[in-house]
Every structure is written in structure tokens, then in C-alpha cells.
Amino acid sequence: MSEPLENLWAxxxxxxxxxxxxxxxxxxxDVLRTHLNLTGTKVSCEVGRCGACMVLMDGEPVNSCLVMxxxxxxxxxxxxxxxxxxxEDELHPIQQAFVEEGGFQCGYCxxxxxxxxxxxxxxYPQPSQEQxxxxxxxxxxxxxxxxxxIRAVRTAGENCVSSFTLIxxxxxxxxx
Amino acid sequence: MLLNREQSGKRWHLRPDGVGKVTGKLQYLTDMTLxxxxxxxxxxxxxxxxxxxxxxxxGAEAMEGVFAVLTSKDVPGxxxxxxxxxxxxxxCEDVVRYVGDAIxxxxxxxxxxxxxxxxxxxxxYEEWTPMDSTEAAxxxxxxxxxxxxxxxxxxxxxxxxxxxEEAFAACEHIVAETYYTPRQMHAYMETEGGLFxxxxxGRLHVYAATQHGYKDRMQxxxxxxxxEEDIRVVSSPIGGSFGGKDELNVQPYGALLALRSGRPVKMxxxxxxxxxxxxxRHPMKIEMQTGISREGMIQAHRVRITADTGAxxxxxxxxxxxxxEHCLGPYSIPHVDVEGISVYTNNGVSGEFRGFGxxxxxxxxxxxxxxxxxxxKMDPWEFRRRNMREKTDPGxxxxxxxxxxxxxxxxxxxxxxxxxxxxxxxxxDPSLPPWxxxxxGAAIAMHGAGLGYGIPDPxxxxxxxxxEGKIEVAFSYEEFGQGLIATLEMMxxxxxxxxxxxxxxxxxxTDRVPHSGSSTASRSTTMAWMALQRLQxxxxxxILSVASTLSGIPADELITGIGGVWRKGQLPPAVTANDxxxxxxxxxxxxxxxxxxxxxxxxxxTHFEYPTTPDNVVGGHYLYTYAAVAAEVEVNTLTGExxxxxxxxxxxxxxxxxxxxxxxxxxxxxVMALGFTLTEDAVMQDSRYITTNLDTYLIPTIRxxxxxLEVEAIEELPxxxxxxxxxxxxxxxxxxxxxxxxxxxxxxGVWVNRLPVPRDQLIKPLDVPLQEGVNRS
Numbered sequence: 001m002s003e004p005l006e007n008l009w010a011x012x013x014x015x016x017x018x019x020x021x022x023x024x025x026x027x028x029x030d031v032l033r034t035h036l037n038l039t040g041t042k043v044s045c046e047v048g049r050c051g052a053c054m055v056l057m058d059g060e061p062v063n064s065c066l067v068m069x070x071x072x073x074x075x076x077x078x079x080x081x082x083x084x085x086x087x088e089d090e091l092h093p094i095q096q097a098f099v100e101e102g103g104f105q106c107g108y109c110x111x112x113x114x115x116x117x118x119x120x121x122x123x124y125p126q127p128s129q130e131q132x133x134x135x136x137x138x139x140x141x142x143x144x145x146x147x148x149x150i151r152a153v154r155t156a157g158e159n160c161v162s163s164f165t166l167i168x169x170x171x172x173x174x175x176x
Numbered sequence: 177m178l179l180n181r182e183q184s185g186k187r188w189h190l191r192p193d194g195v196g197k198v199t200g201k202l203q204y205l206t207d208m209t210l211x212x213x214x215x216x217x218x219x220x221x222x223x224x225x226x227x228x229x230x231x232x233x234x235g236a237e238a239m240e241g242v243f244a245v246l247t248s249k250d251v252p253g254x255x256x257x258x259x260x261x262x263x264x265x266x267x268c269e270d271v272v273r274y275v276g277d278a279i280x281x282x283x284x285x286x287x288x289x290x291x292x293x294x295x296x297x298x299x300x301y302e303e304w305t306p307m308d309s310t311e312a313a314x315x316x317x318x319x320x321x322x323x324x325x326x327x328x329x330x331x332x333x334x335x336x337x338x339x340x341e342e343a344f345a346a347c348e349h350i351v352a353e354t355y356y357t358p359r360q361m362h363a364y365m366e367t368e369g370g371l372f373x374x375x376x377x378g379r380l381h382v383y384a385a386t387q388h389g390y391k392d393r394m395q396x397x398x399x400x401x402x403x404e405e406d407i408r409v410v411s412s413p414i415g416g417s418f419g420g421k422d423e424l425n426v427q428p429y430g431a432l433l434a435l436r437s438g439r440p441v442k443m444x445x446x447x448x449x450x451x452x453x454x455x456x457r458h459p460m461k462i463e464m465q466t467g468i469s470r471e472g473m474i475q476a477h478r479v480r481i482t483a484d485t486g487a488x489x490x491x492x493x494x495x496x497x498x499x500x501e502h503c504l505g506p507y508s509i510p511h512v513d514v515e516g517i518s519v520y521t522n523n524g525v526s527g528e529f530r531g532f533g534x535x536x537x538x539x540x541x542x543x544x545x546x547x548x549x550x551x552x553k554m555d556p557w558e559f560r561r562r563n564m565r566e567k568t569d570p571g572x573x574x575x576x577x578x579x580x581x582x583x584x585x586x587x588x589x590x591x592x593x594x595x596x597x598x599x600x601x602x603x604x605d606p607s608l609p610p611w612x613x614x615x616x617g618a619a620i621a622m623h624g625a626g627l628g629y630g631i632p633d634p635x636x637x638x639x640x641x642x643x644e645g646k647i648e649v650a651f652s653y654e655e656f657g658q659g660l661i662a663t664l665e666m667m668x669x670x671x672x673x674x675x676x677x678x679x680x681x682x683x684x685x686t687d688r689v690p691h692s693g694s695s696t697a698s699r700s701t702t703m704a705w706m707a708l709q710r711l712q713x714x715x716x717x718x719i720l721s722v723a724s725t726l727s728g729i730p731a732d733e734l735i736t737g738i739g740g741v742w743r744k745g746q747l748p749p750a751v752t753a754n755d756x757x758x759x760x761x762x763x764x765x766x767x768x769x770x771x772x773x774x775x776x777x778x779x780x781x782t783h784f785e786y787p788t789t790p791d792n793v794v795g796g797h798y799l800y801t802y803a804a805v806a807a808e809v810e811v812n813t814l815t816g817e818x819x820x821x822x823x824x825x826x827x828x829x830x831x832x833x834x835x836x837x838x839x840x841x842x843x844x845x846x847v848m849a850l851g852f853t854l855t856e857d858a859v860m861q862d863s864r865y866i867t868t869n870l871d872t873y874l875i876p877t878i879r880x881x882x883x884x885l886e887v888e889a890i891e892e893l894p895x896x897x898x899x900x901x902x903x904x905x906x907x908x909x910x911x912x913x914x915x916x917x918x919x920x921x922x923x924x925g926v927w928v929n930r931l932p933v934p935r936d937q938l939i940k941p942l943d944v945p946l947q948e949g950v951n952r953s
Binding site: 002033037038040041042043044045046047048049050052062079080081083084091095096099100101102104105106107108109112114132133134136137139140141142143144145146147148149150151 | 190191193195196197199200202204207253362363364365366413414415416418444446447656658659836837839840843845846847848871873876878879881
């Protein structure tokens, strides 16, 4: 027996349109991990405290454990699997910076941390310490003591600024 | 050496597991799925202490989509587990002893159905009053939780030497204080879980986190009633452990459900269930009396330790041993009277946790040192120096230990440091409002590594040239985040001048690795290093002799390098690049070498024991690491909030193999200790958790951490030291608490004796002079 039509869920996940027959009360974290097998998004506290399940929903960072399927129908969801460098098999500058600075240990918080960093740097390409703390205080890490993460975010900020300038430059040329 | 990326130069080694982790592509064991898998759930006790009158599973069994419902009657082998003392029931038969106790387990075709099946199980209890404290459990006439008593005592320890009574009578000053430490939670980000797969050949594959795959396999075989070889345990990568996943957790349930249903079973604890059932750090009450002579020399030390070990033993006894050993600190004390007791209660189970009882002991002992120094009106660091043990002195248990200069070196390095110098002349900052107070404190520690005398502590490893021509190393150690794989890569590249692309590193799989002991007690790095020291010579000789035969060049003119064997003098400077092209100067490639002869000829094994003291002192350690920590703290006396401004860790643990890993372990341990000191406590009321998740159990966030933190490594070891780099997994977490509370004392005059620091003790009316020595318990 097919699911009723009202249970049709559709969203753009990592640039690709995805449709599922699921209960509208399904949590986004389960949509991603269970139904779409995108296990890069982690599950940990399930009350929106730890940030392990952070994804971008229309560009904004959200705890996917707190978002229900019906709340993100038609949204654009970006998970850690959707983040990459200029080429698909390259690391995003943020990911590269986490690797170089040792901004992870067990790595379980890392996808959420990277996603929050993406949201932070999109808003503040060269964030102040205060902005880093505000941007990442919703993500818990138990291993690193955050030292490596802060260094990674700073490095990523510097790297992202250069690529950001490039894109802006191109855009300006196009606008002209 | 101050450790950071710049200072590390070429030693800054990128972790091989980094790309998988930052891209989310790395599959943790809890991320694994199989098409026909079902979902397991555990029914846990409704009460902390009760008799089970009846269990009715018929409703659950009848439900659609339910594949298995198990109770104690369905355990084919031993219905108990526990690393040291197997006293924890897989499923309770007649009595429940804590809220995490398992009564039944189900497997169903969806997590939701499994949850509904749990609700359909009817359990009738006769509720009893829980023993929610060690006092209640030790009260005369208290019910006895386990047969192996006496009473509710799991374990007792003592150290007695000299004549404490006489020594106290002759002392000039005596400080008596009682210290309390919290029930800290490991709070690893990945909760317990995994996948349990019955294979067609009758074997069971277990994909679940543990710090010791072989120990899990042994325990599971005992529960299932099968041979150990019938089980394969895959146990890495792990999303954090810190000691918390060393015991079995979901494994018995996943294994039994998979065998019953004949299908792969996925288990993954919710955070709430993880809190409810999982291990915690032992809450302890430590009473200390320490007496000094007129000259400020410690003469007498009396200690009474009471540890709440909760409902089951797990490693409660070894933790108490460790605490007892470490409550003398690195000091020379002639008259000692220490007694420890570990007590069963109906509270959550306490077990292994980074620092292993050292954290509690060092907080108390270093607190005594600061109080005594103040009575002496002496600089607390100088007071410590006077009382410090000599290099050749026996260890805390009067056992012979390996002498190094570590203690005096960390003392001196801290003494010289700018941060500690501030203690003497803390500049008044006129820009600060009057309710903000600042202080600087410091503490010192010696911390044993390895399991200690009298406890089997096997080590070993395997080195081979595999069929693909890779230098393959295999250990039964686990990667739970500490960076073990990166450290192994660096050791191998150092030894064989090869590239990381020449290597194959195998850990965390009982089918593929030899038994080389556990990843606990800061032992893996040392044990891996020692194993490679033993294996490198025969391995290299074999390679060079075969290369010599194949090339006609004498073996003593050859050397191992990138891609294969080189002529000496032609080998480029060591690099660890991932370059897979074979340089034309390579005399014989590893791949060509591997084609020569059988696999066994290319495989070298070693087995040995972790080094222990030659003296018959159970639990006594032989190798120690040393650390000094200084902390500058700012206290807001309106809110009672303490903020850590500046911290310096000096660690003497021998050569730094992997600087990124070393910094990460010390920074991470330090922040974990910050939580232990200021915010973390898994609060129980009537033996039930009040803080059930990370919204009320507060681990440090990026906002709460040290504004500044420096790590200084002292790498010197005695010449010819055969033990190499010491593990540093725990040393960063053991001495921060007393440094912070000393700083709080300088800032506010309050002697804190309870962790996490009670804010109300630090809130002071502005117009009332601060009183010294004020304690509220």
C-alpha cells in the first residue's frame, strides 16, 4: 500500500531534489541519516544542545534534531556531504583548515562544527574571537578543548577570504 | 619546548583519518547499516532498587514486526559482565540495583516498533528504598547489594607507614579538610551503539566501540556460551570514550538479539539512555589531615577516601587503588595513614574515567599543599619544592619506580614561567569593577601509567611486509580520537624513513590484530613504541638481506626508505608525503620484495608485559609522567562565576612523537578538567538522575574555555631509557582543578573544597571584608 500523498516530502538536499514518502513528524536528522543514508550528519543529544546534527537550511544553521519534516519541505538543505572545494573531490577551505590545524580528534562533532563554521564565515569572513564564540557555542566538542577548532576557524577565515574575494571579483566583472 | 604548529615544523603531521572526519564520509560503527537489519532496544528498570515480582513479555512478542524479545532466561551462558569483577547482570533476574539495569531487550523492524514493544512488556516490582549515598549503604542493617561483600563494601585500600599519631603530636601546624568531587560524565559525543551481524558461517560480527576488543570478545563469548573465535569484534573508529566505553554497554543485547533473530541488529543509545545506563567518574569524599614541622616539612598525612562506586563493581577497585596511590602526591612523607573504601550504592555505576581516580586525589592533596603554605606564609611553589620526592626515592607505595628528572623539571619550568611569576605580583587592574577579582594558582602531579603491579598488562604487536608491499603494523589498540593512527604513522616513518603511502596500519579488529592489550591507562603510545623497538631489527634485517640477494648490493650498503630499499647516501631527507610514485633510485621496491617468499617469512610478532615495579605492591606503578599546571582565574563576586583567563601546562613525558596529538590531548584534557572543576555534575536525587542530557549537564562550550592556554613539553628522558615516549592521555586532566581553586583563593580568600565549585561560595557582598578559611559543605 502506498503512503498517503500528504506524506510526500520533498526538498533540495546538497543541490539535488529528493522526494520521500515519510511521516511529516519525522525529524530532519532521521530523514538524512536513515532515509537518505547521509550519515555525515551525526546524532548525539537530540535536544538541540550539542550541534552534532547541524545542517544548513536555506543557508541558516539548524539543529536537524529539532526540525520536523513538514518544516523543511521545499527547503534547501546542505549537509556535510554537500560541502566541498572548487572540485567535488576537493576539500572546502574550512575542511582543509580543520585537517591542517588538528581541529578534531574523535571527529564525531566535526561535521556539525564545520557546518556551523560555514554559516559563521558566510556572515563574517574574518570573524572576531567574540563572533567565533557566538557562532560555535551551539556545538559541543569533548575531545579538542576547542583550541584546534578556533585555530582552524581563523585559518579557514583567511583562506575563505581569498576565495571569497575572487568570487566577488568575478561577480563584479559580470555586473559590469 | 613550547608546543605549537610553528615550533613543530615538519613534525606537524596531518592525521590520516582527517579527510574522512571533516567530510563526514568516515563511517562510525553507529553509522553502519545493512539492508535487512532490525533495531534493538533495551528495557531498563523503573526503580533504582526493587525486587522483580514478574515479567510478562507476551504482549511484546505478539506484536507485528517484532523479531525477538529477551530476558534473563534467554542468556545461554553467563548472565553477567564486568572487566574485573563480572557482577553486572546482562538482564536482571530478581532484583534491580540502579535505574540503568536491563530487564529485557527487543528487536523489531523499526526503532518505533521496538520502542512500542518495550512499552508492551509488563514488569511488576516491589519497590525498595534506594541507598542513595555511601552513608546509607554503610549504615548498620543496610541491605546488602551483592554477595561478595562484606556488607556493601566493594574494596578497601590502605597505606600505613611510620607512626602518624606521634608525628601529628609533634607537628607545628596541621591542616584538616574534607574534599568532595562530582559524578562527572564522559559525555563522549557518540553515544553507545553498533551493528551486530550473524554471519552465514555461524560467526557473529560485532561492530561496536570498546577500548579493548579482545576483552569484549572474551566477555561476549562467556555470555553467549560460544568460543571466542566464533566472534569477531571490530571496535574502531570511536566517537570518543575517555574510559566510558571500556566496559560492555550495548554489546550483550545486540549480540543476543542478533543470534536470536538471525538478522543484523542495530543498537544506538539515545543520550538520555546513555546517561541513565552509562559509567561516570566516581564521586569521592576525601578527608585529609596533613601536619608539618616548624620548617615546613610534611611529617604526617592521614587520608580517608570514600568512593561511591554505584550498583556494580566495574573498575571501582582499581580506581580506588589508583586514588590511594596518588593521594600522597609527589611528596616525601615519613608518616602515612591512608584508608580507602569503595562502596556499592543504588546510584549510577562509577567506573573508569580519564585520570582514573588521580583527579580526585590530586585535587585534595594539592589543596592541602596550598593551605599549609599559607599557614607557613610561604610561597606555595617553594613549599612544594621543599617537600618534593627525590629522583631516587621510592614511589608513593614505597615501591621502586623508574627515576627521571621529570618532577624537578616541570617544577622549574613552571617556576620560571611568566604566568606563575604573576602570582607574586598580581597587578591590580584599575579598569576592572570592584566585584571582579583575579588570582593565580598552580599545582603539580605525578601520574602513573599502565595498569600497575599484579594486574595482567600484556603488550605486543605485529610488523610485516604484506602481499601488497606495504609495511603493515597491527595492534589491538583503538582509535577513539586521540590520534593513535597518526602517531603510529610517524613512528614507522621515523624508523624506516618511508612514506605514509608505504604503510598499512591495522587496529581495532580481533580478526586482524594480535592481542597487544588495551587502549587505557595512557599506555598505547609507550607500548606501540616498545613493540616497534623490538620488531624493527629482525624486520629490517630480513628486508635488507632479501634486497641484497635480489640486487647484488651488500646489505650494509642498503637502507629502507620511500617506496623500497635504497643505497645509503642516496636516500632523500625523510618526508611523509603521500607520494606513491617509485623513485628510479629505489634498489628494490617493497612490492617486489613482498613477492619473495611466503607471508609468514615477512611477519614478525612480539609479546611482552607493560613494565612494572619489581616490588610486590598490587597496583603500584613503575612509569610516571609529571605535570605542572598554572591558572589565572577571574571571579565575578556578584554572580560567583569563575573564568579561566590563562593556563599553562608543563608536561614531562619523554619525546613528543606527534605534536598535534600531544597538544590536542593536553588541551582537551585541560578543558575536560575545567568542566570537572566548574560545571559538571551528574546530579542524582533518590538515586535517579536529575541532569539527564547535555542541556542540564554542562560541559564547557567554546565560550567557557581558557582565554589562553599554553603547552610546554619536557622531552628529556634518562640516557638509554628503554621505555620511550610516555602516554599523555590523562596527564592534562589531573591537576587543573587544584590550580583553579588556588587561584580562586587568591582572588577571593575562599578555600573551595567541593567540586564543581559552588558559585554561592564565591558571591560576596561588596562591603563585607572577605573571610579566609570559610567553608560550607
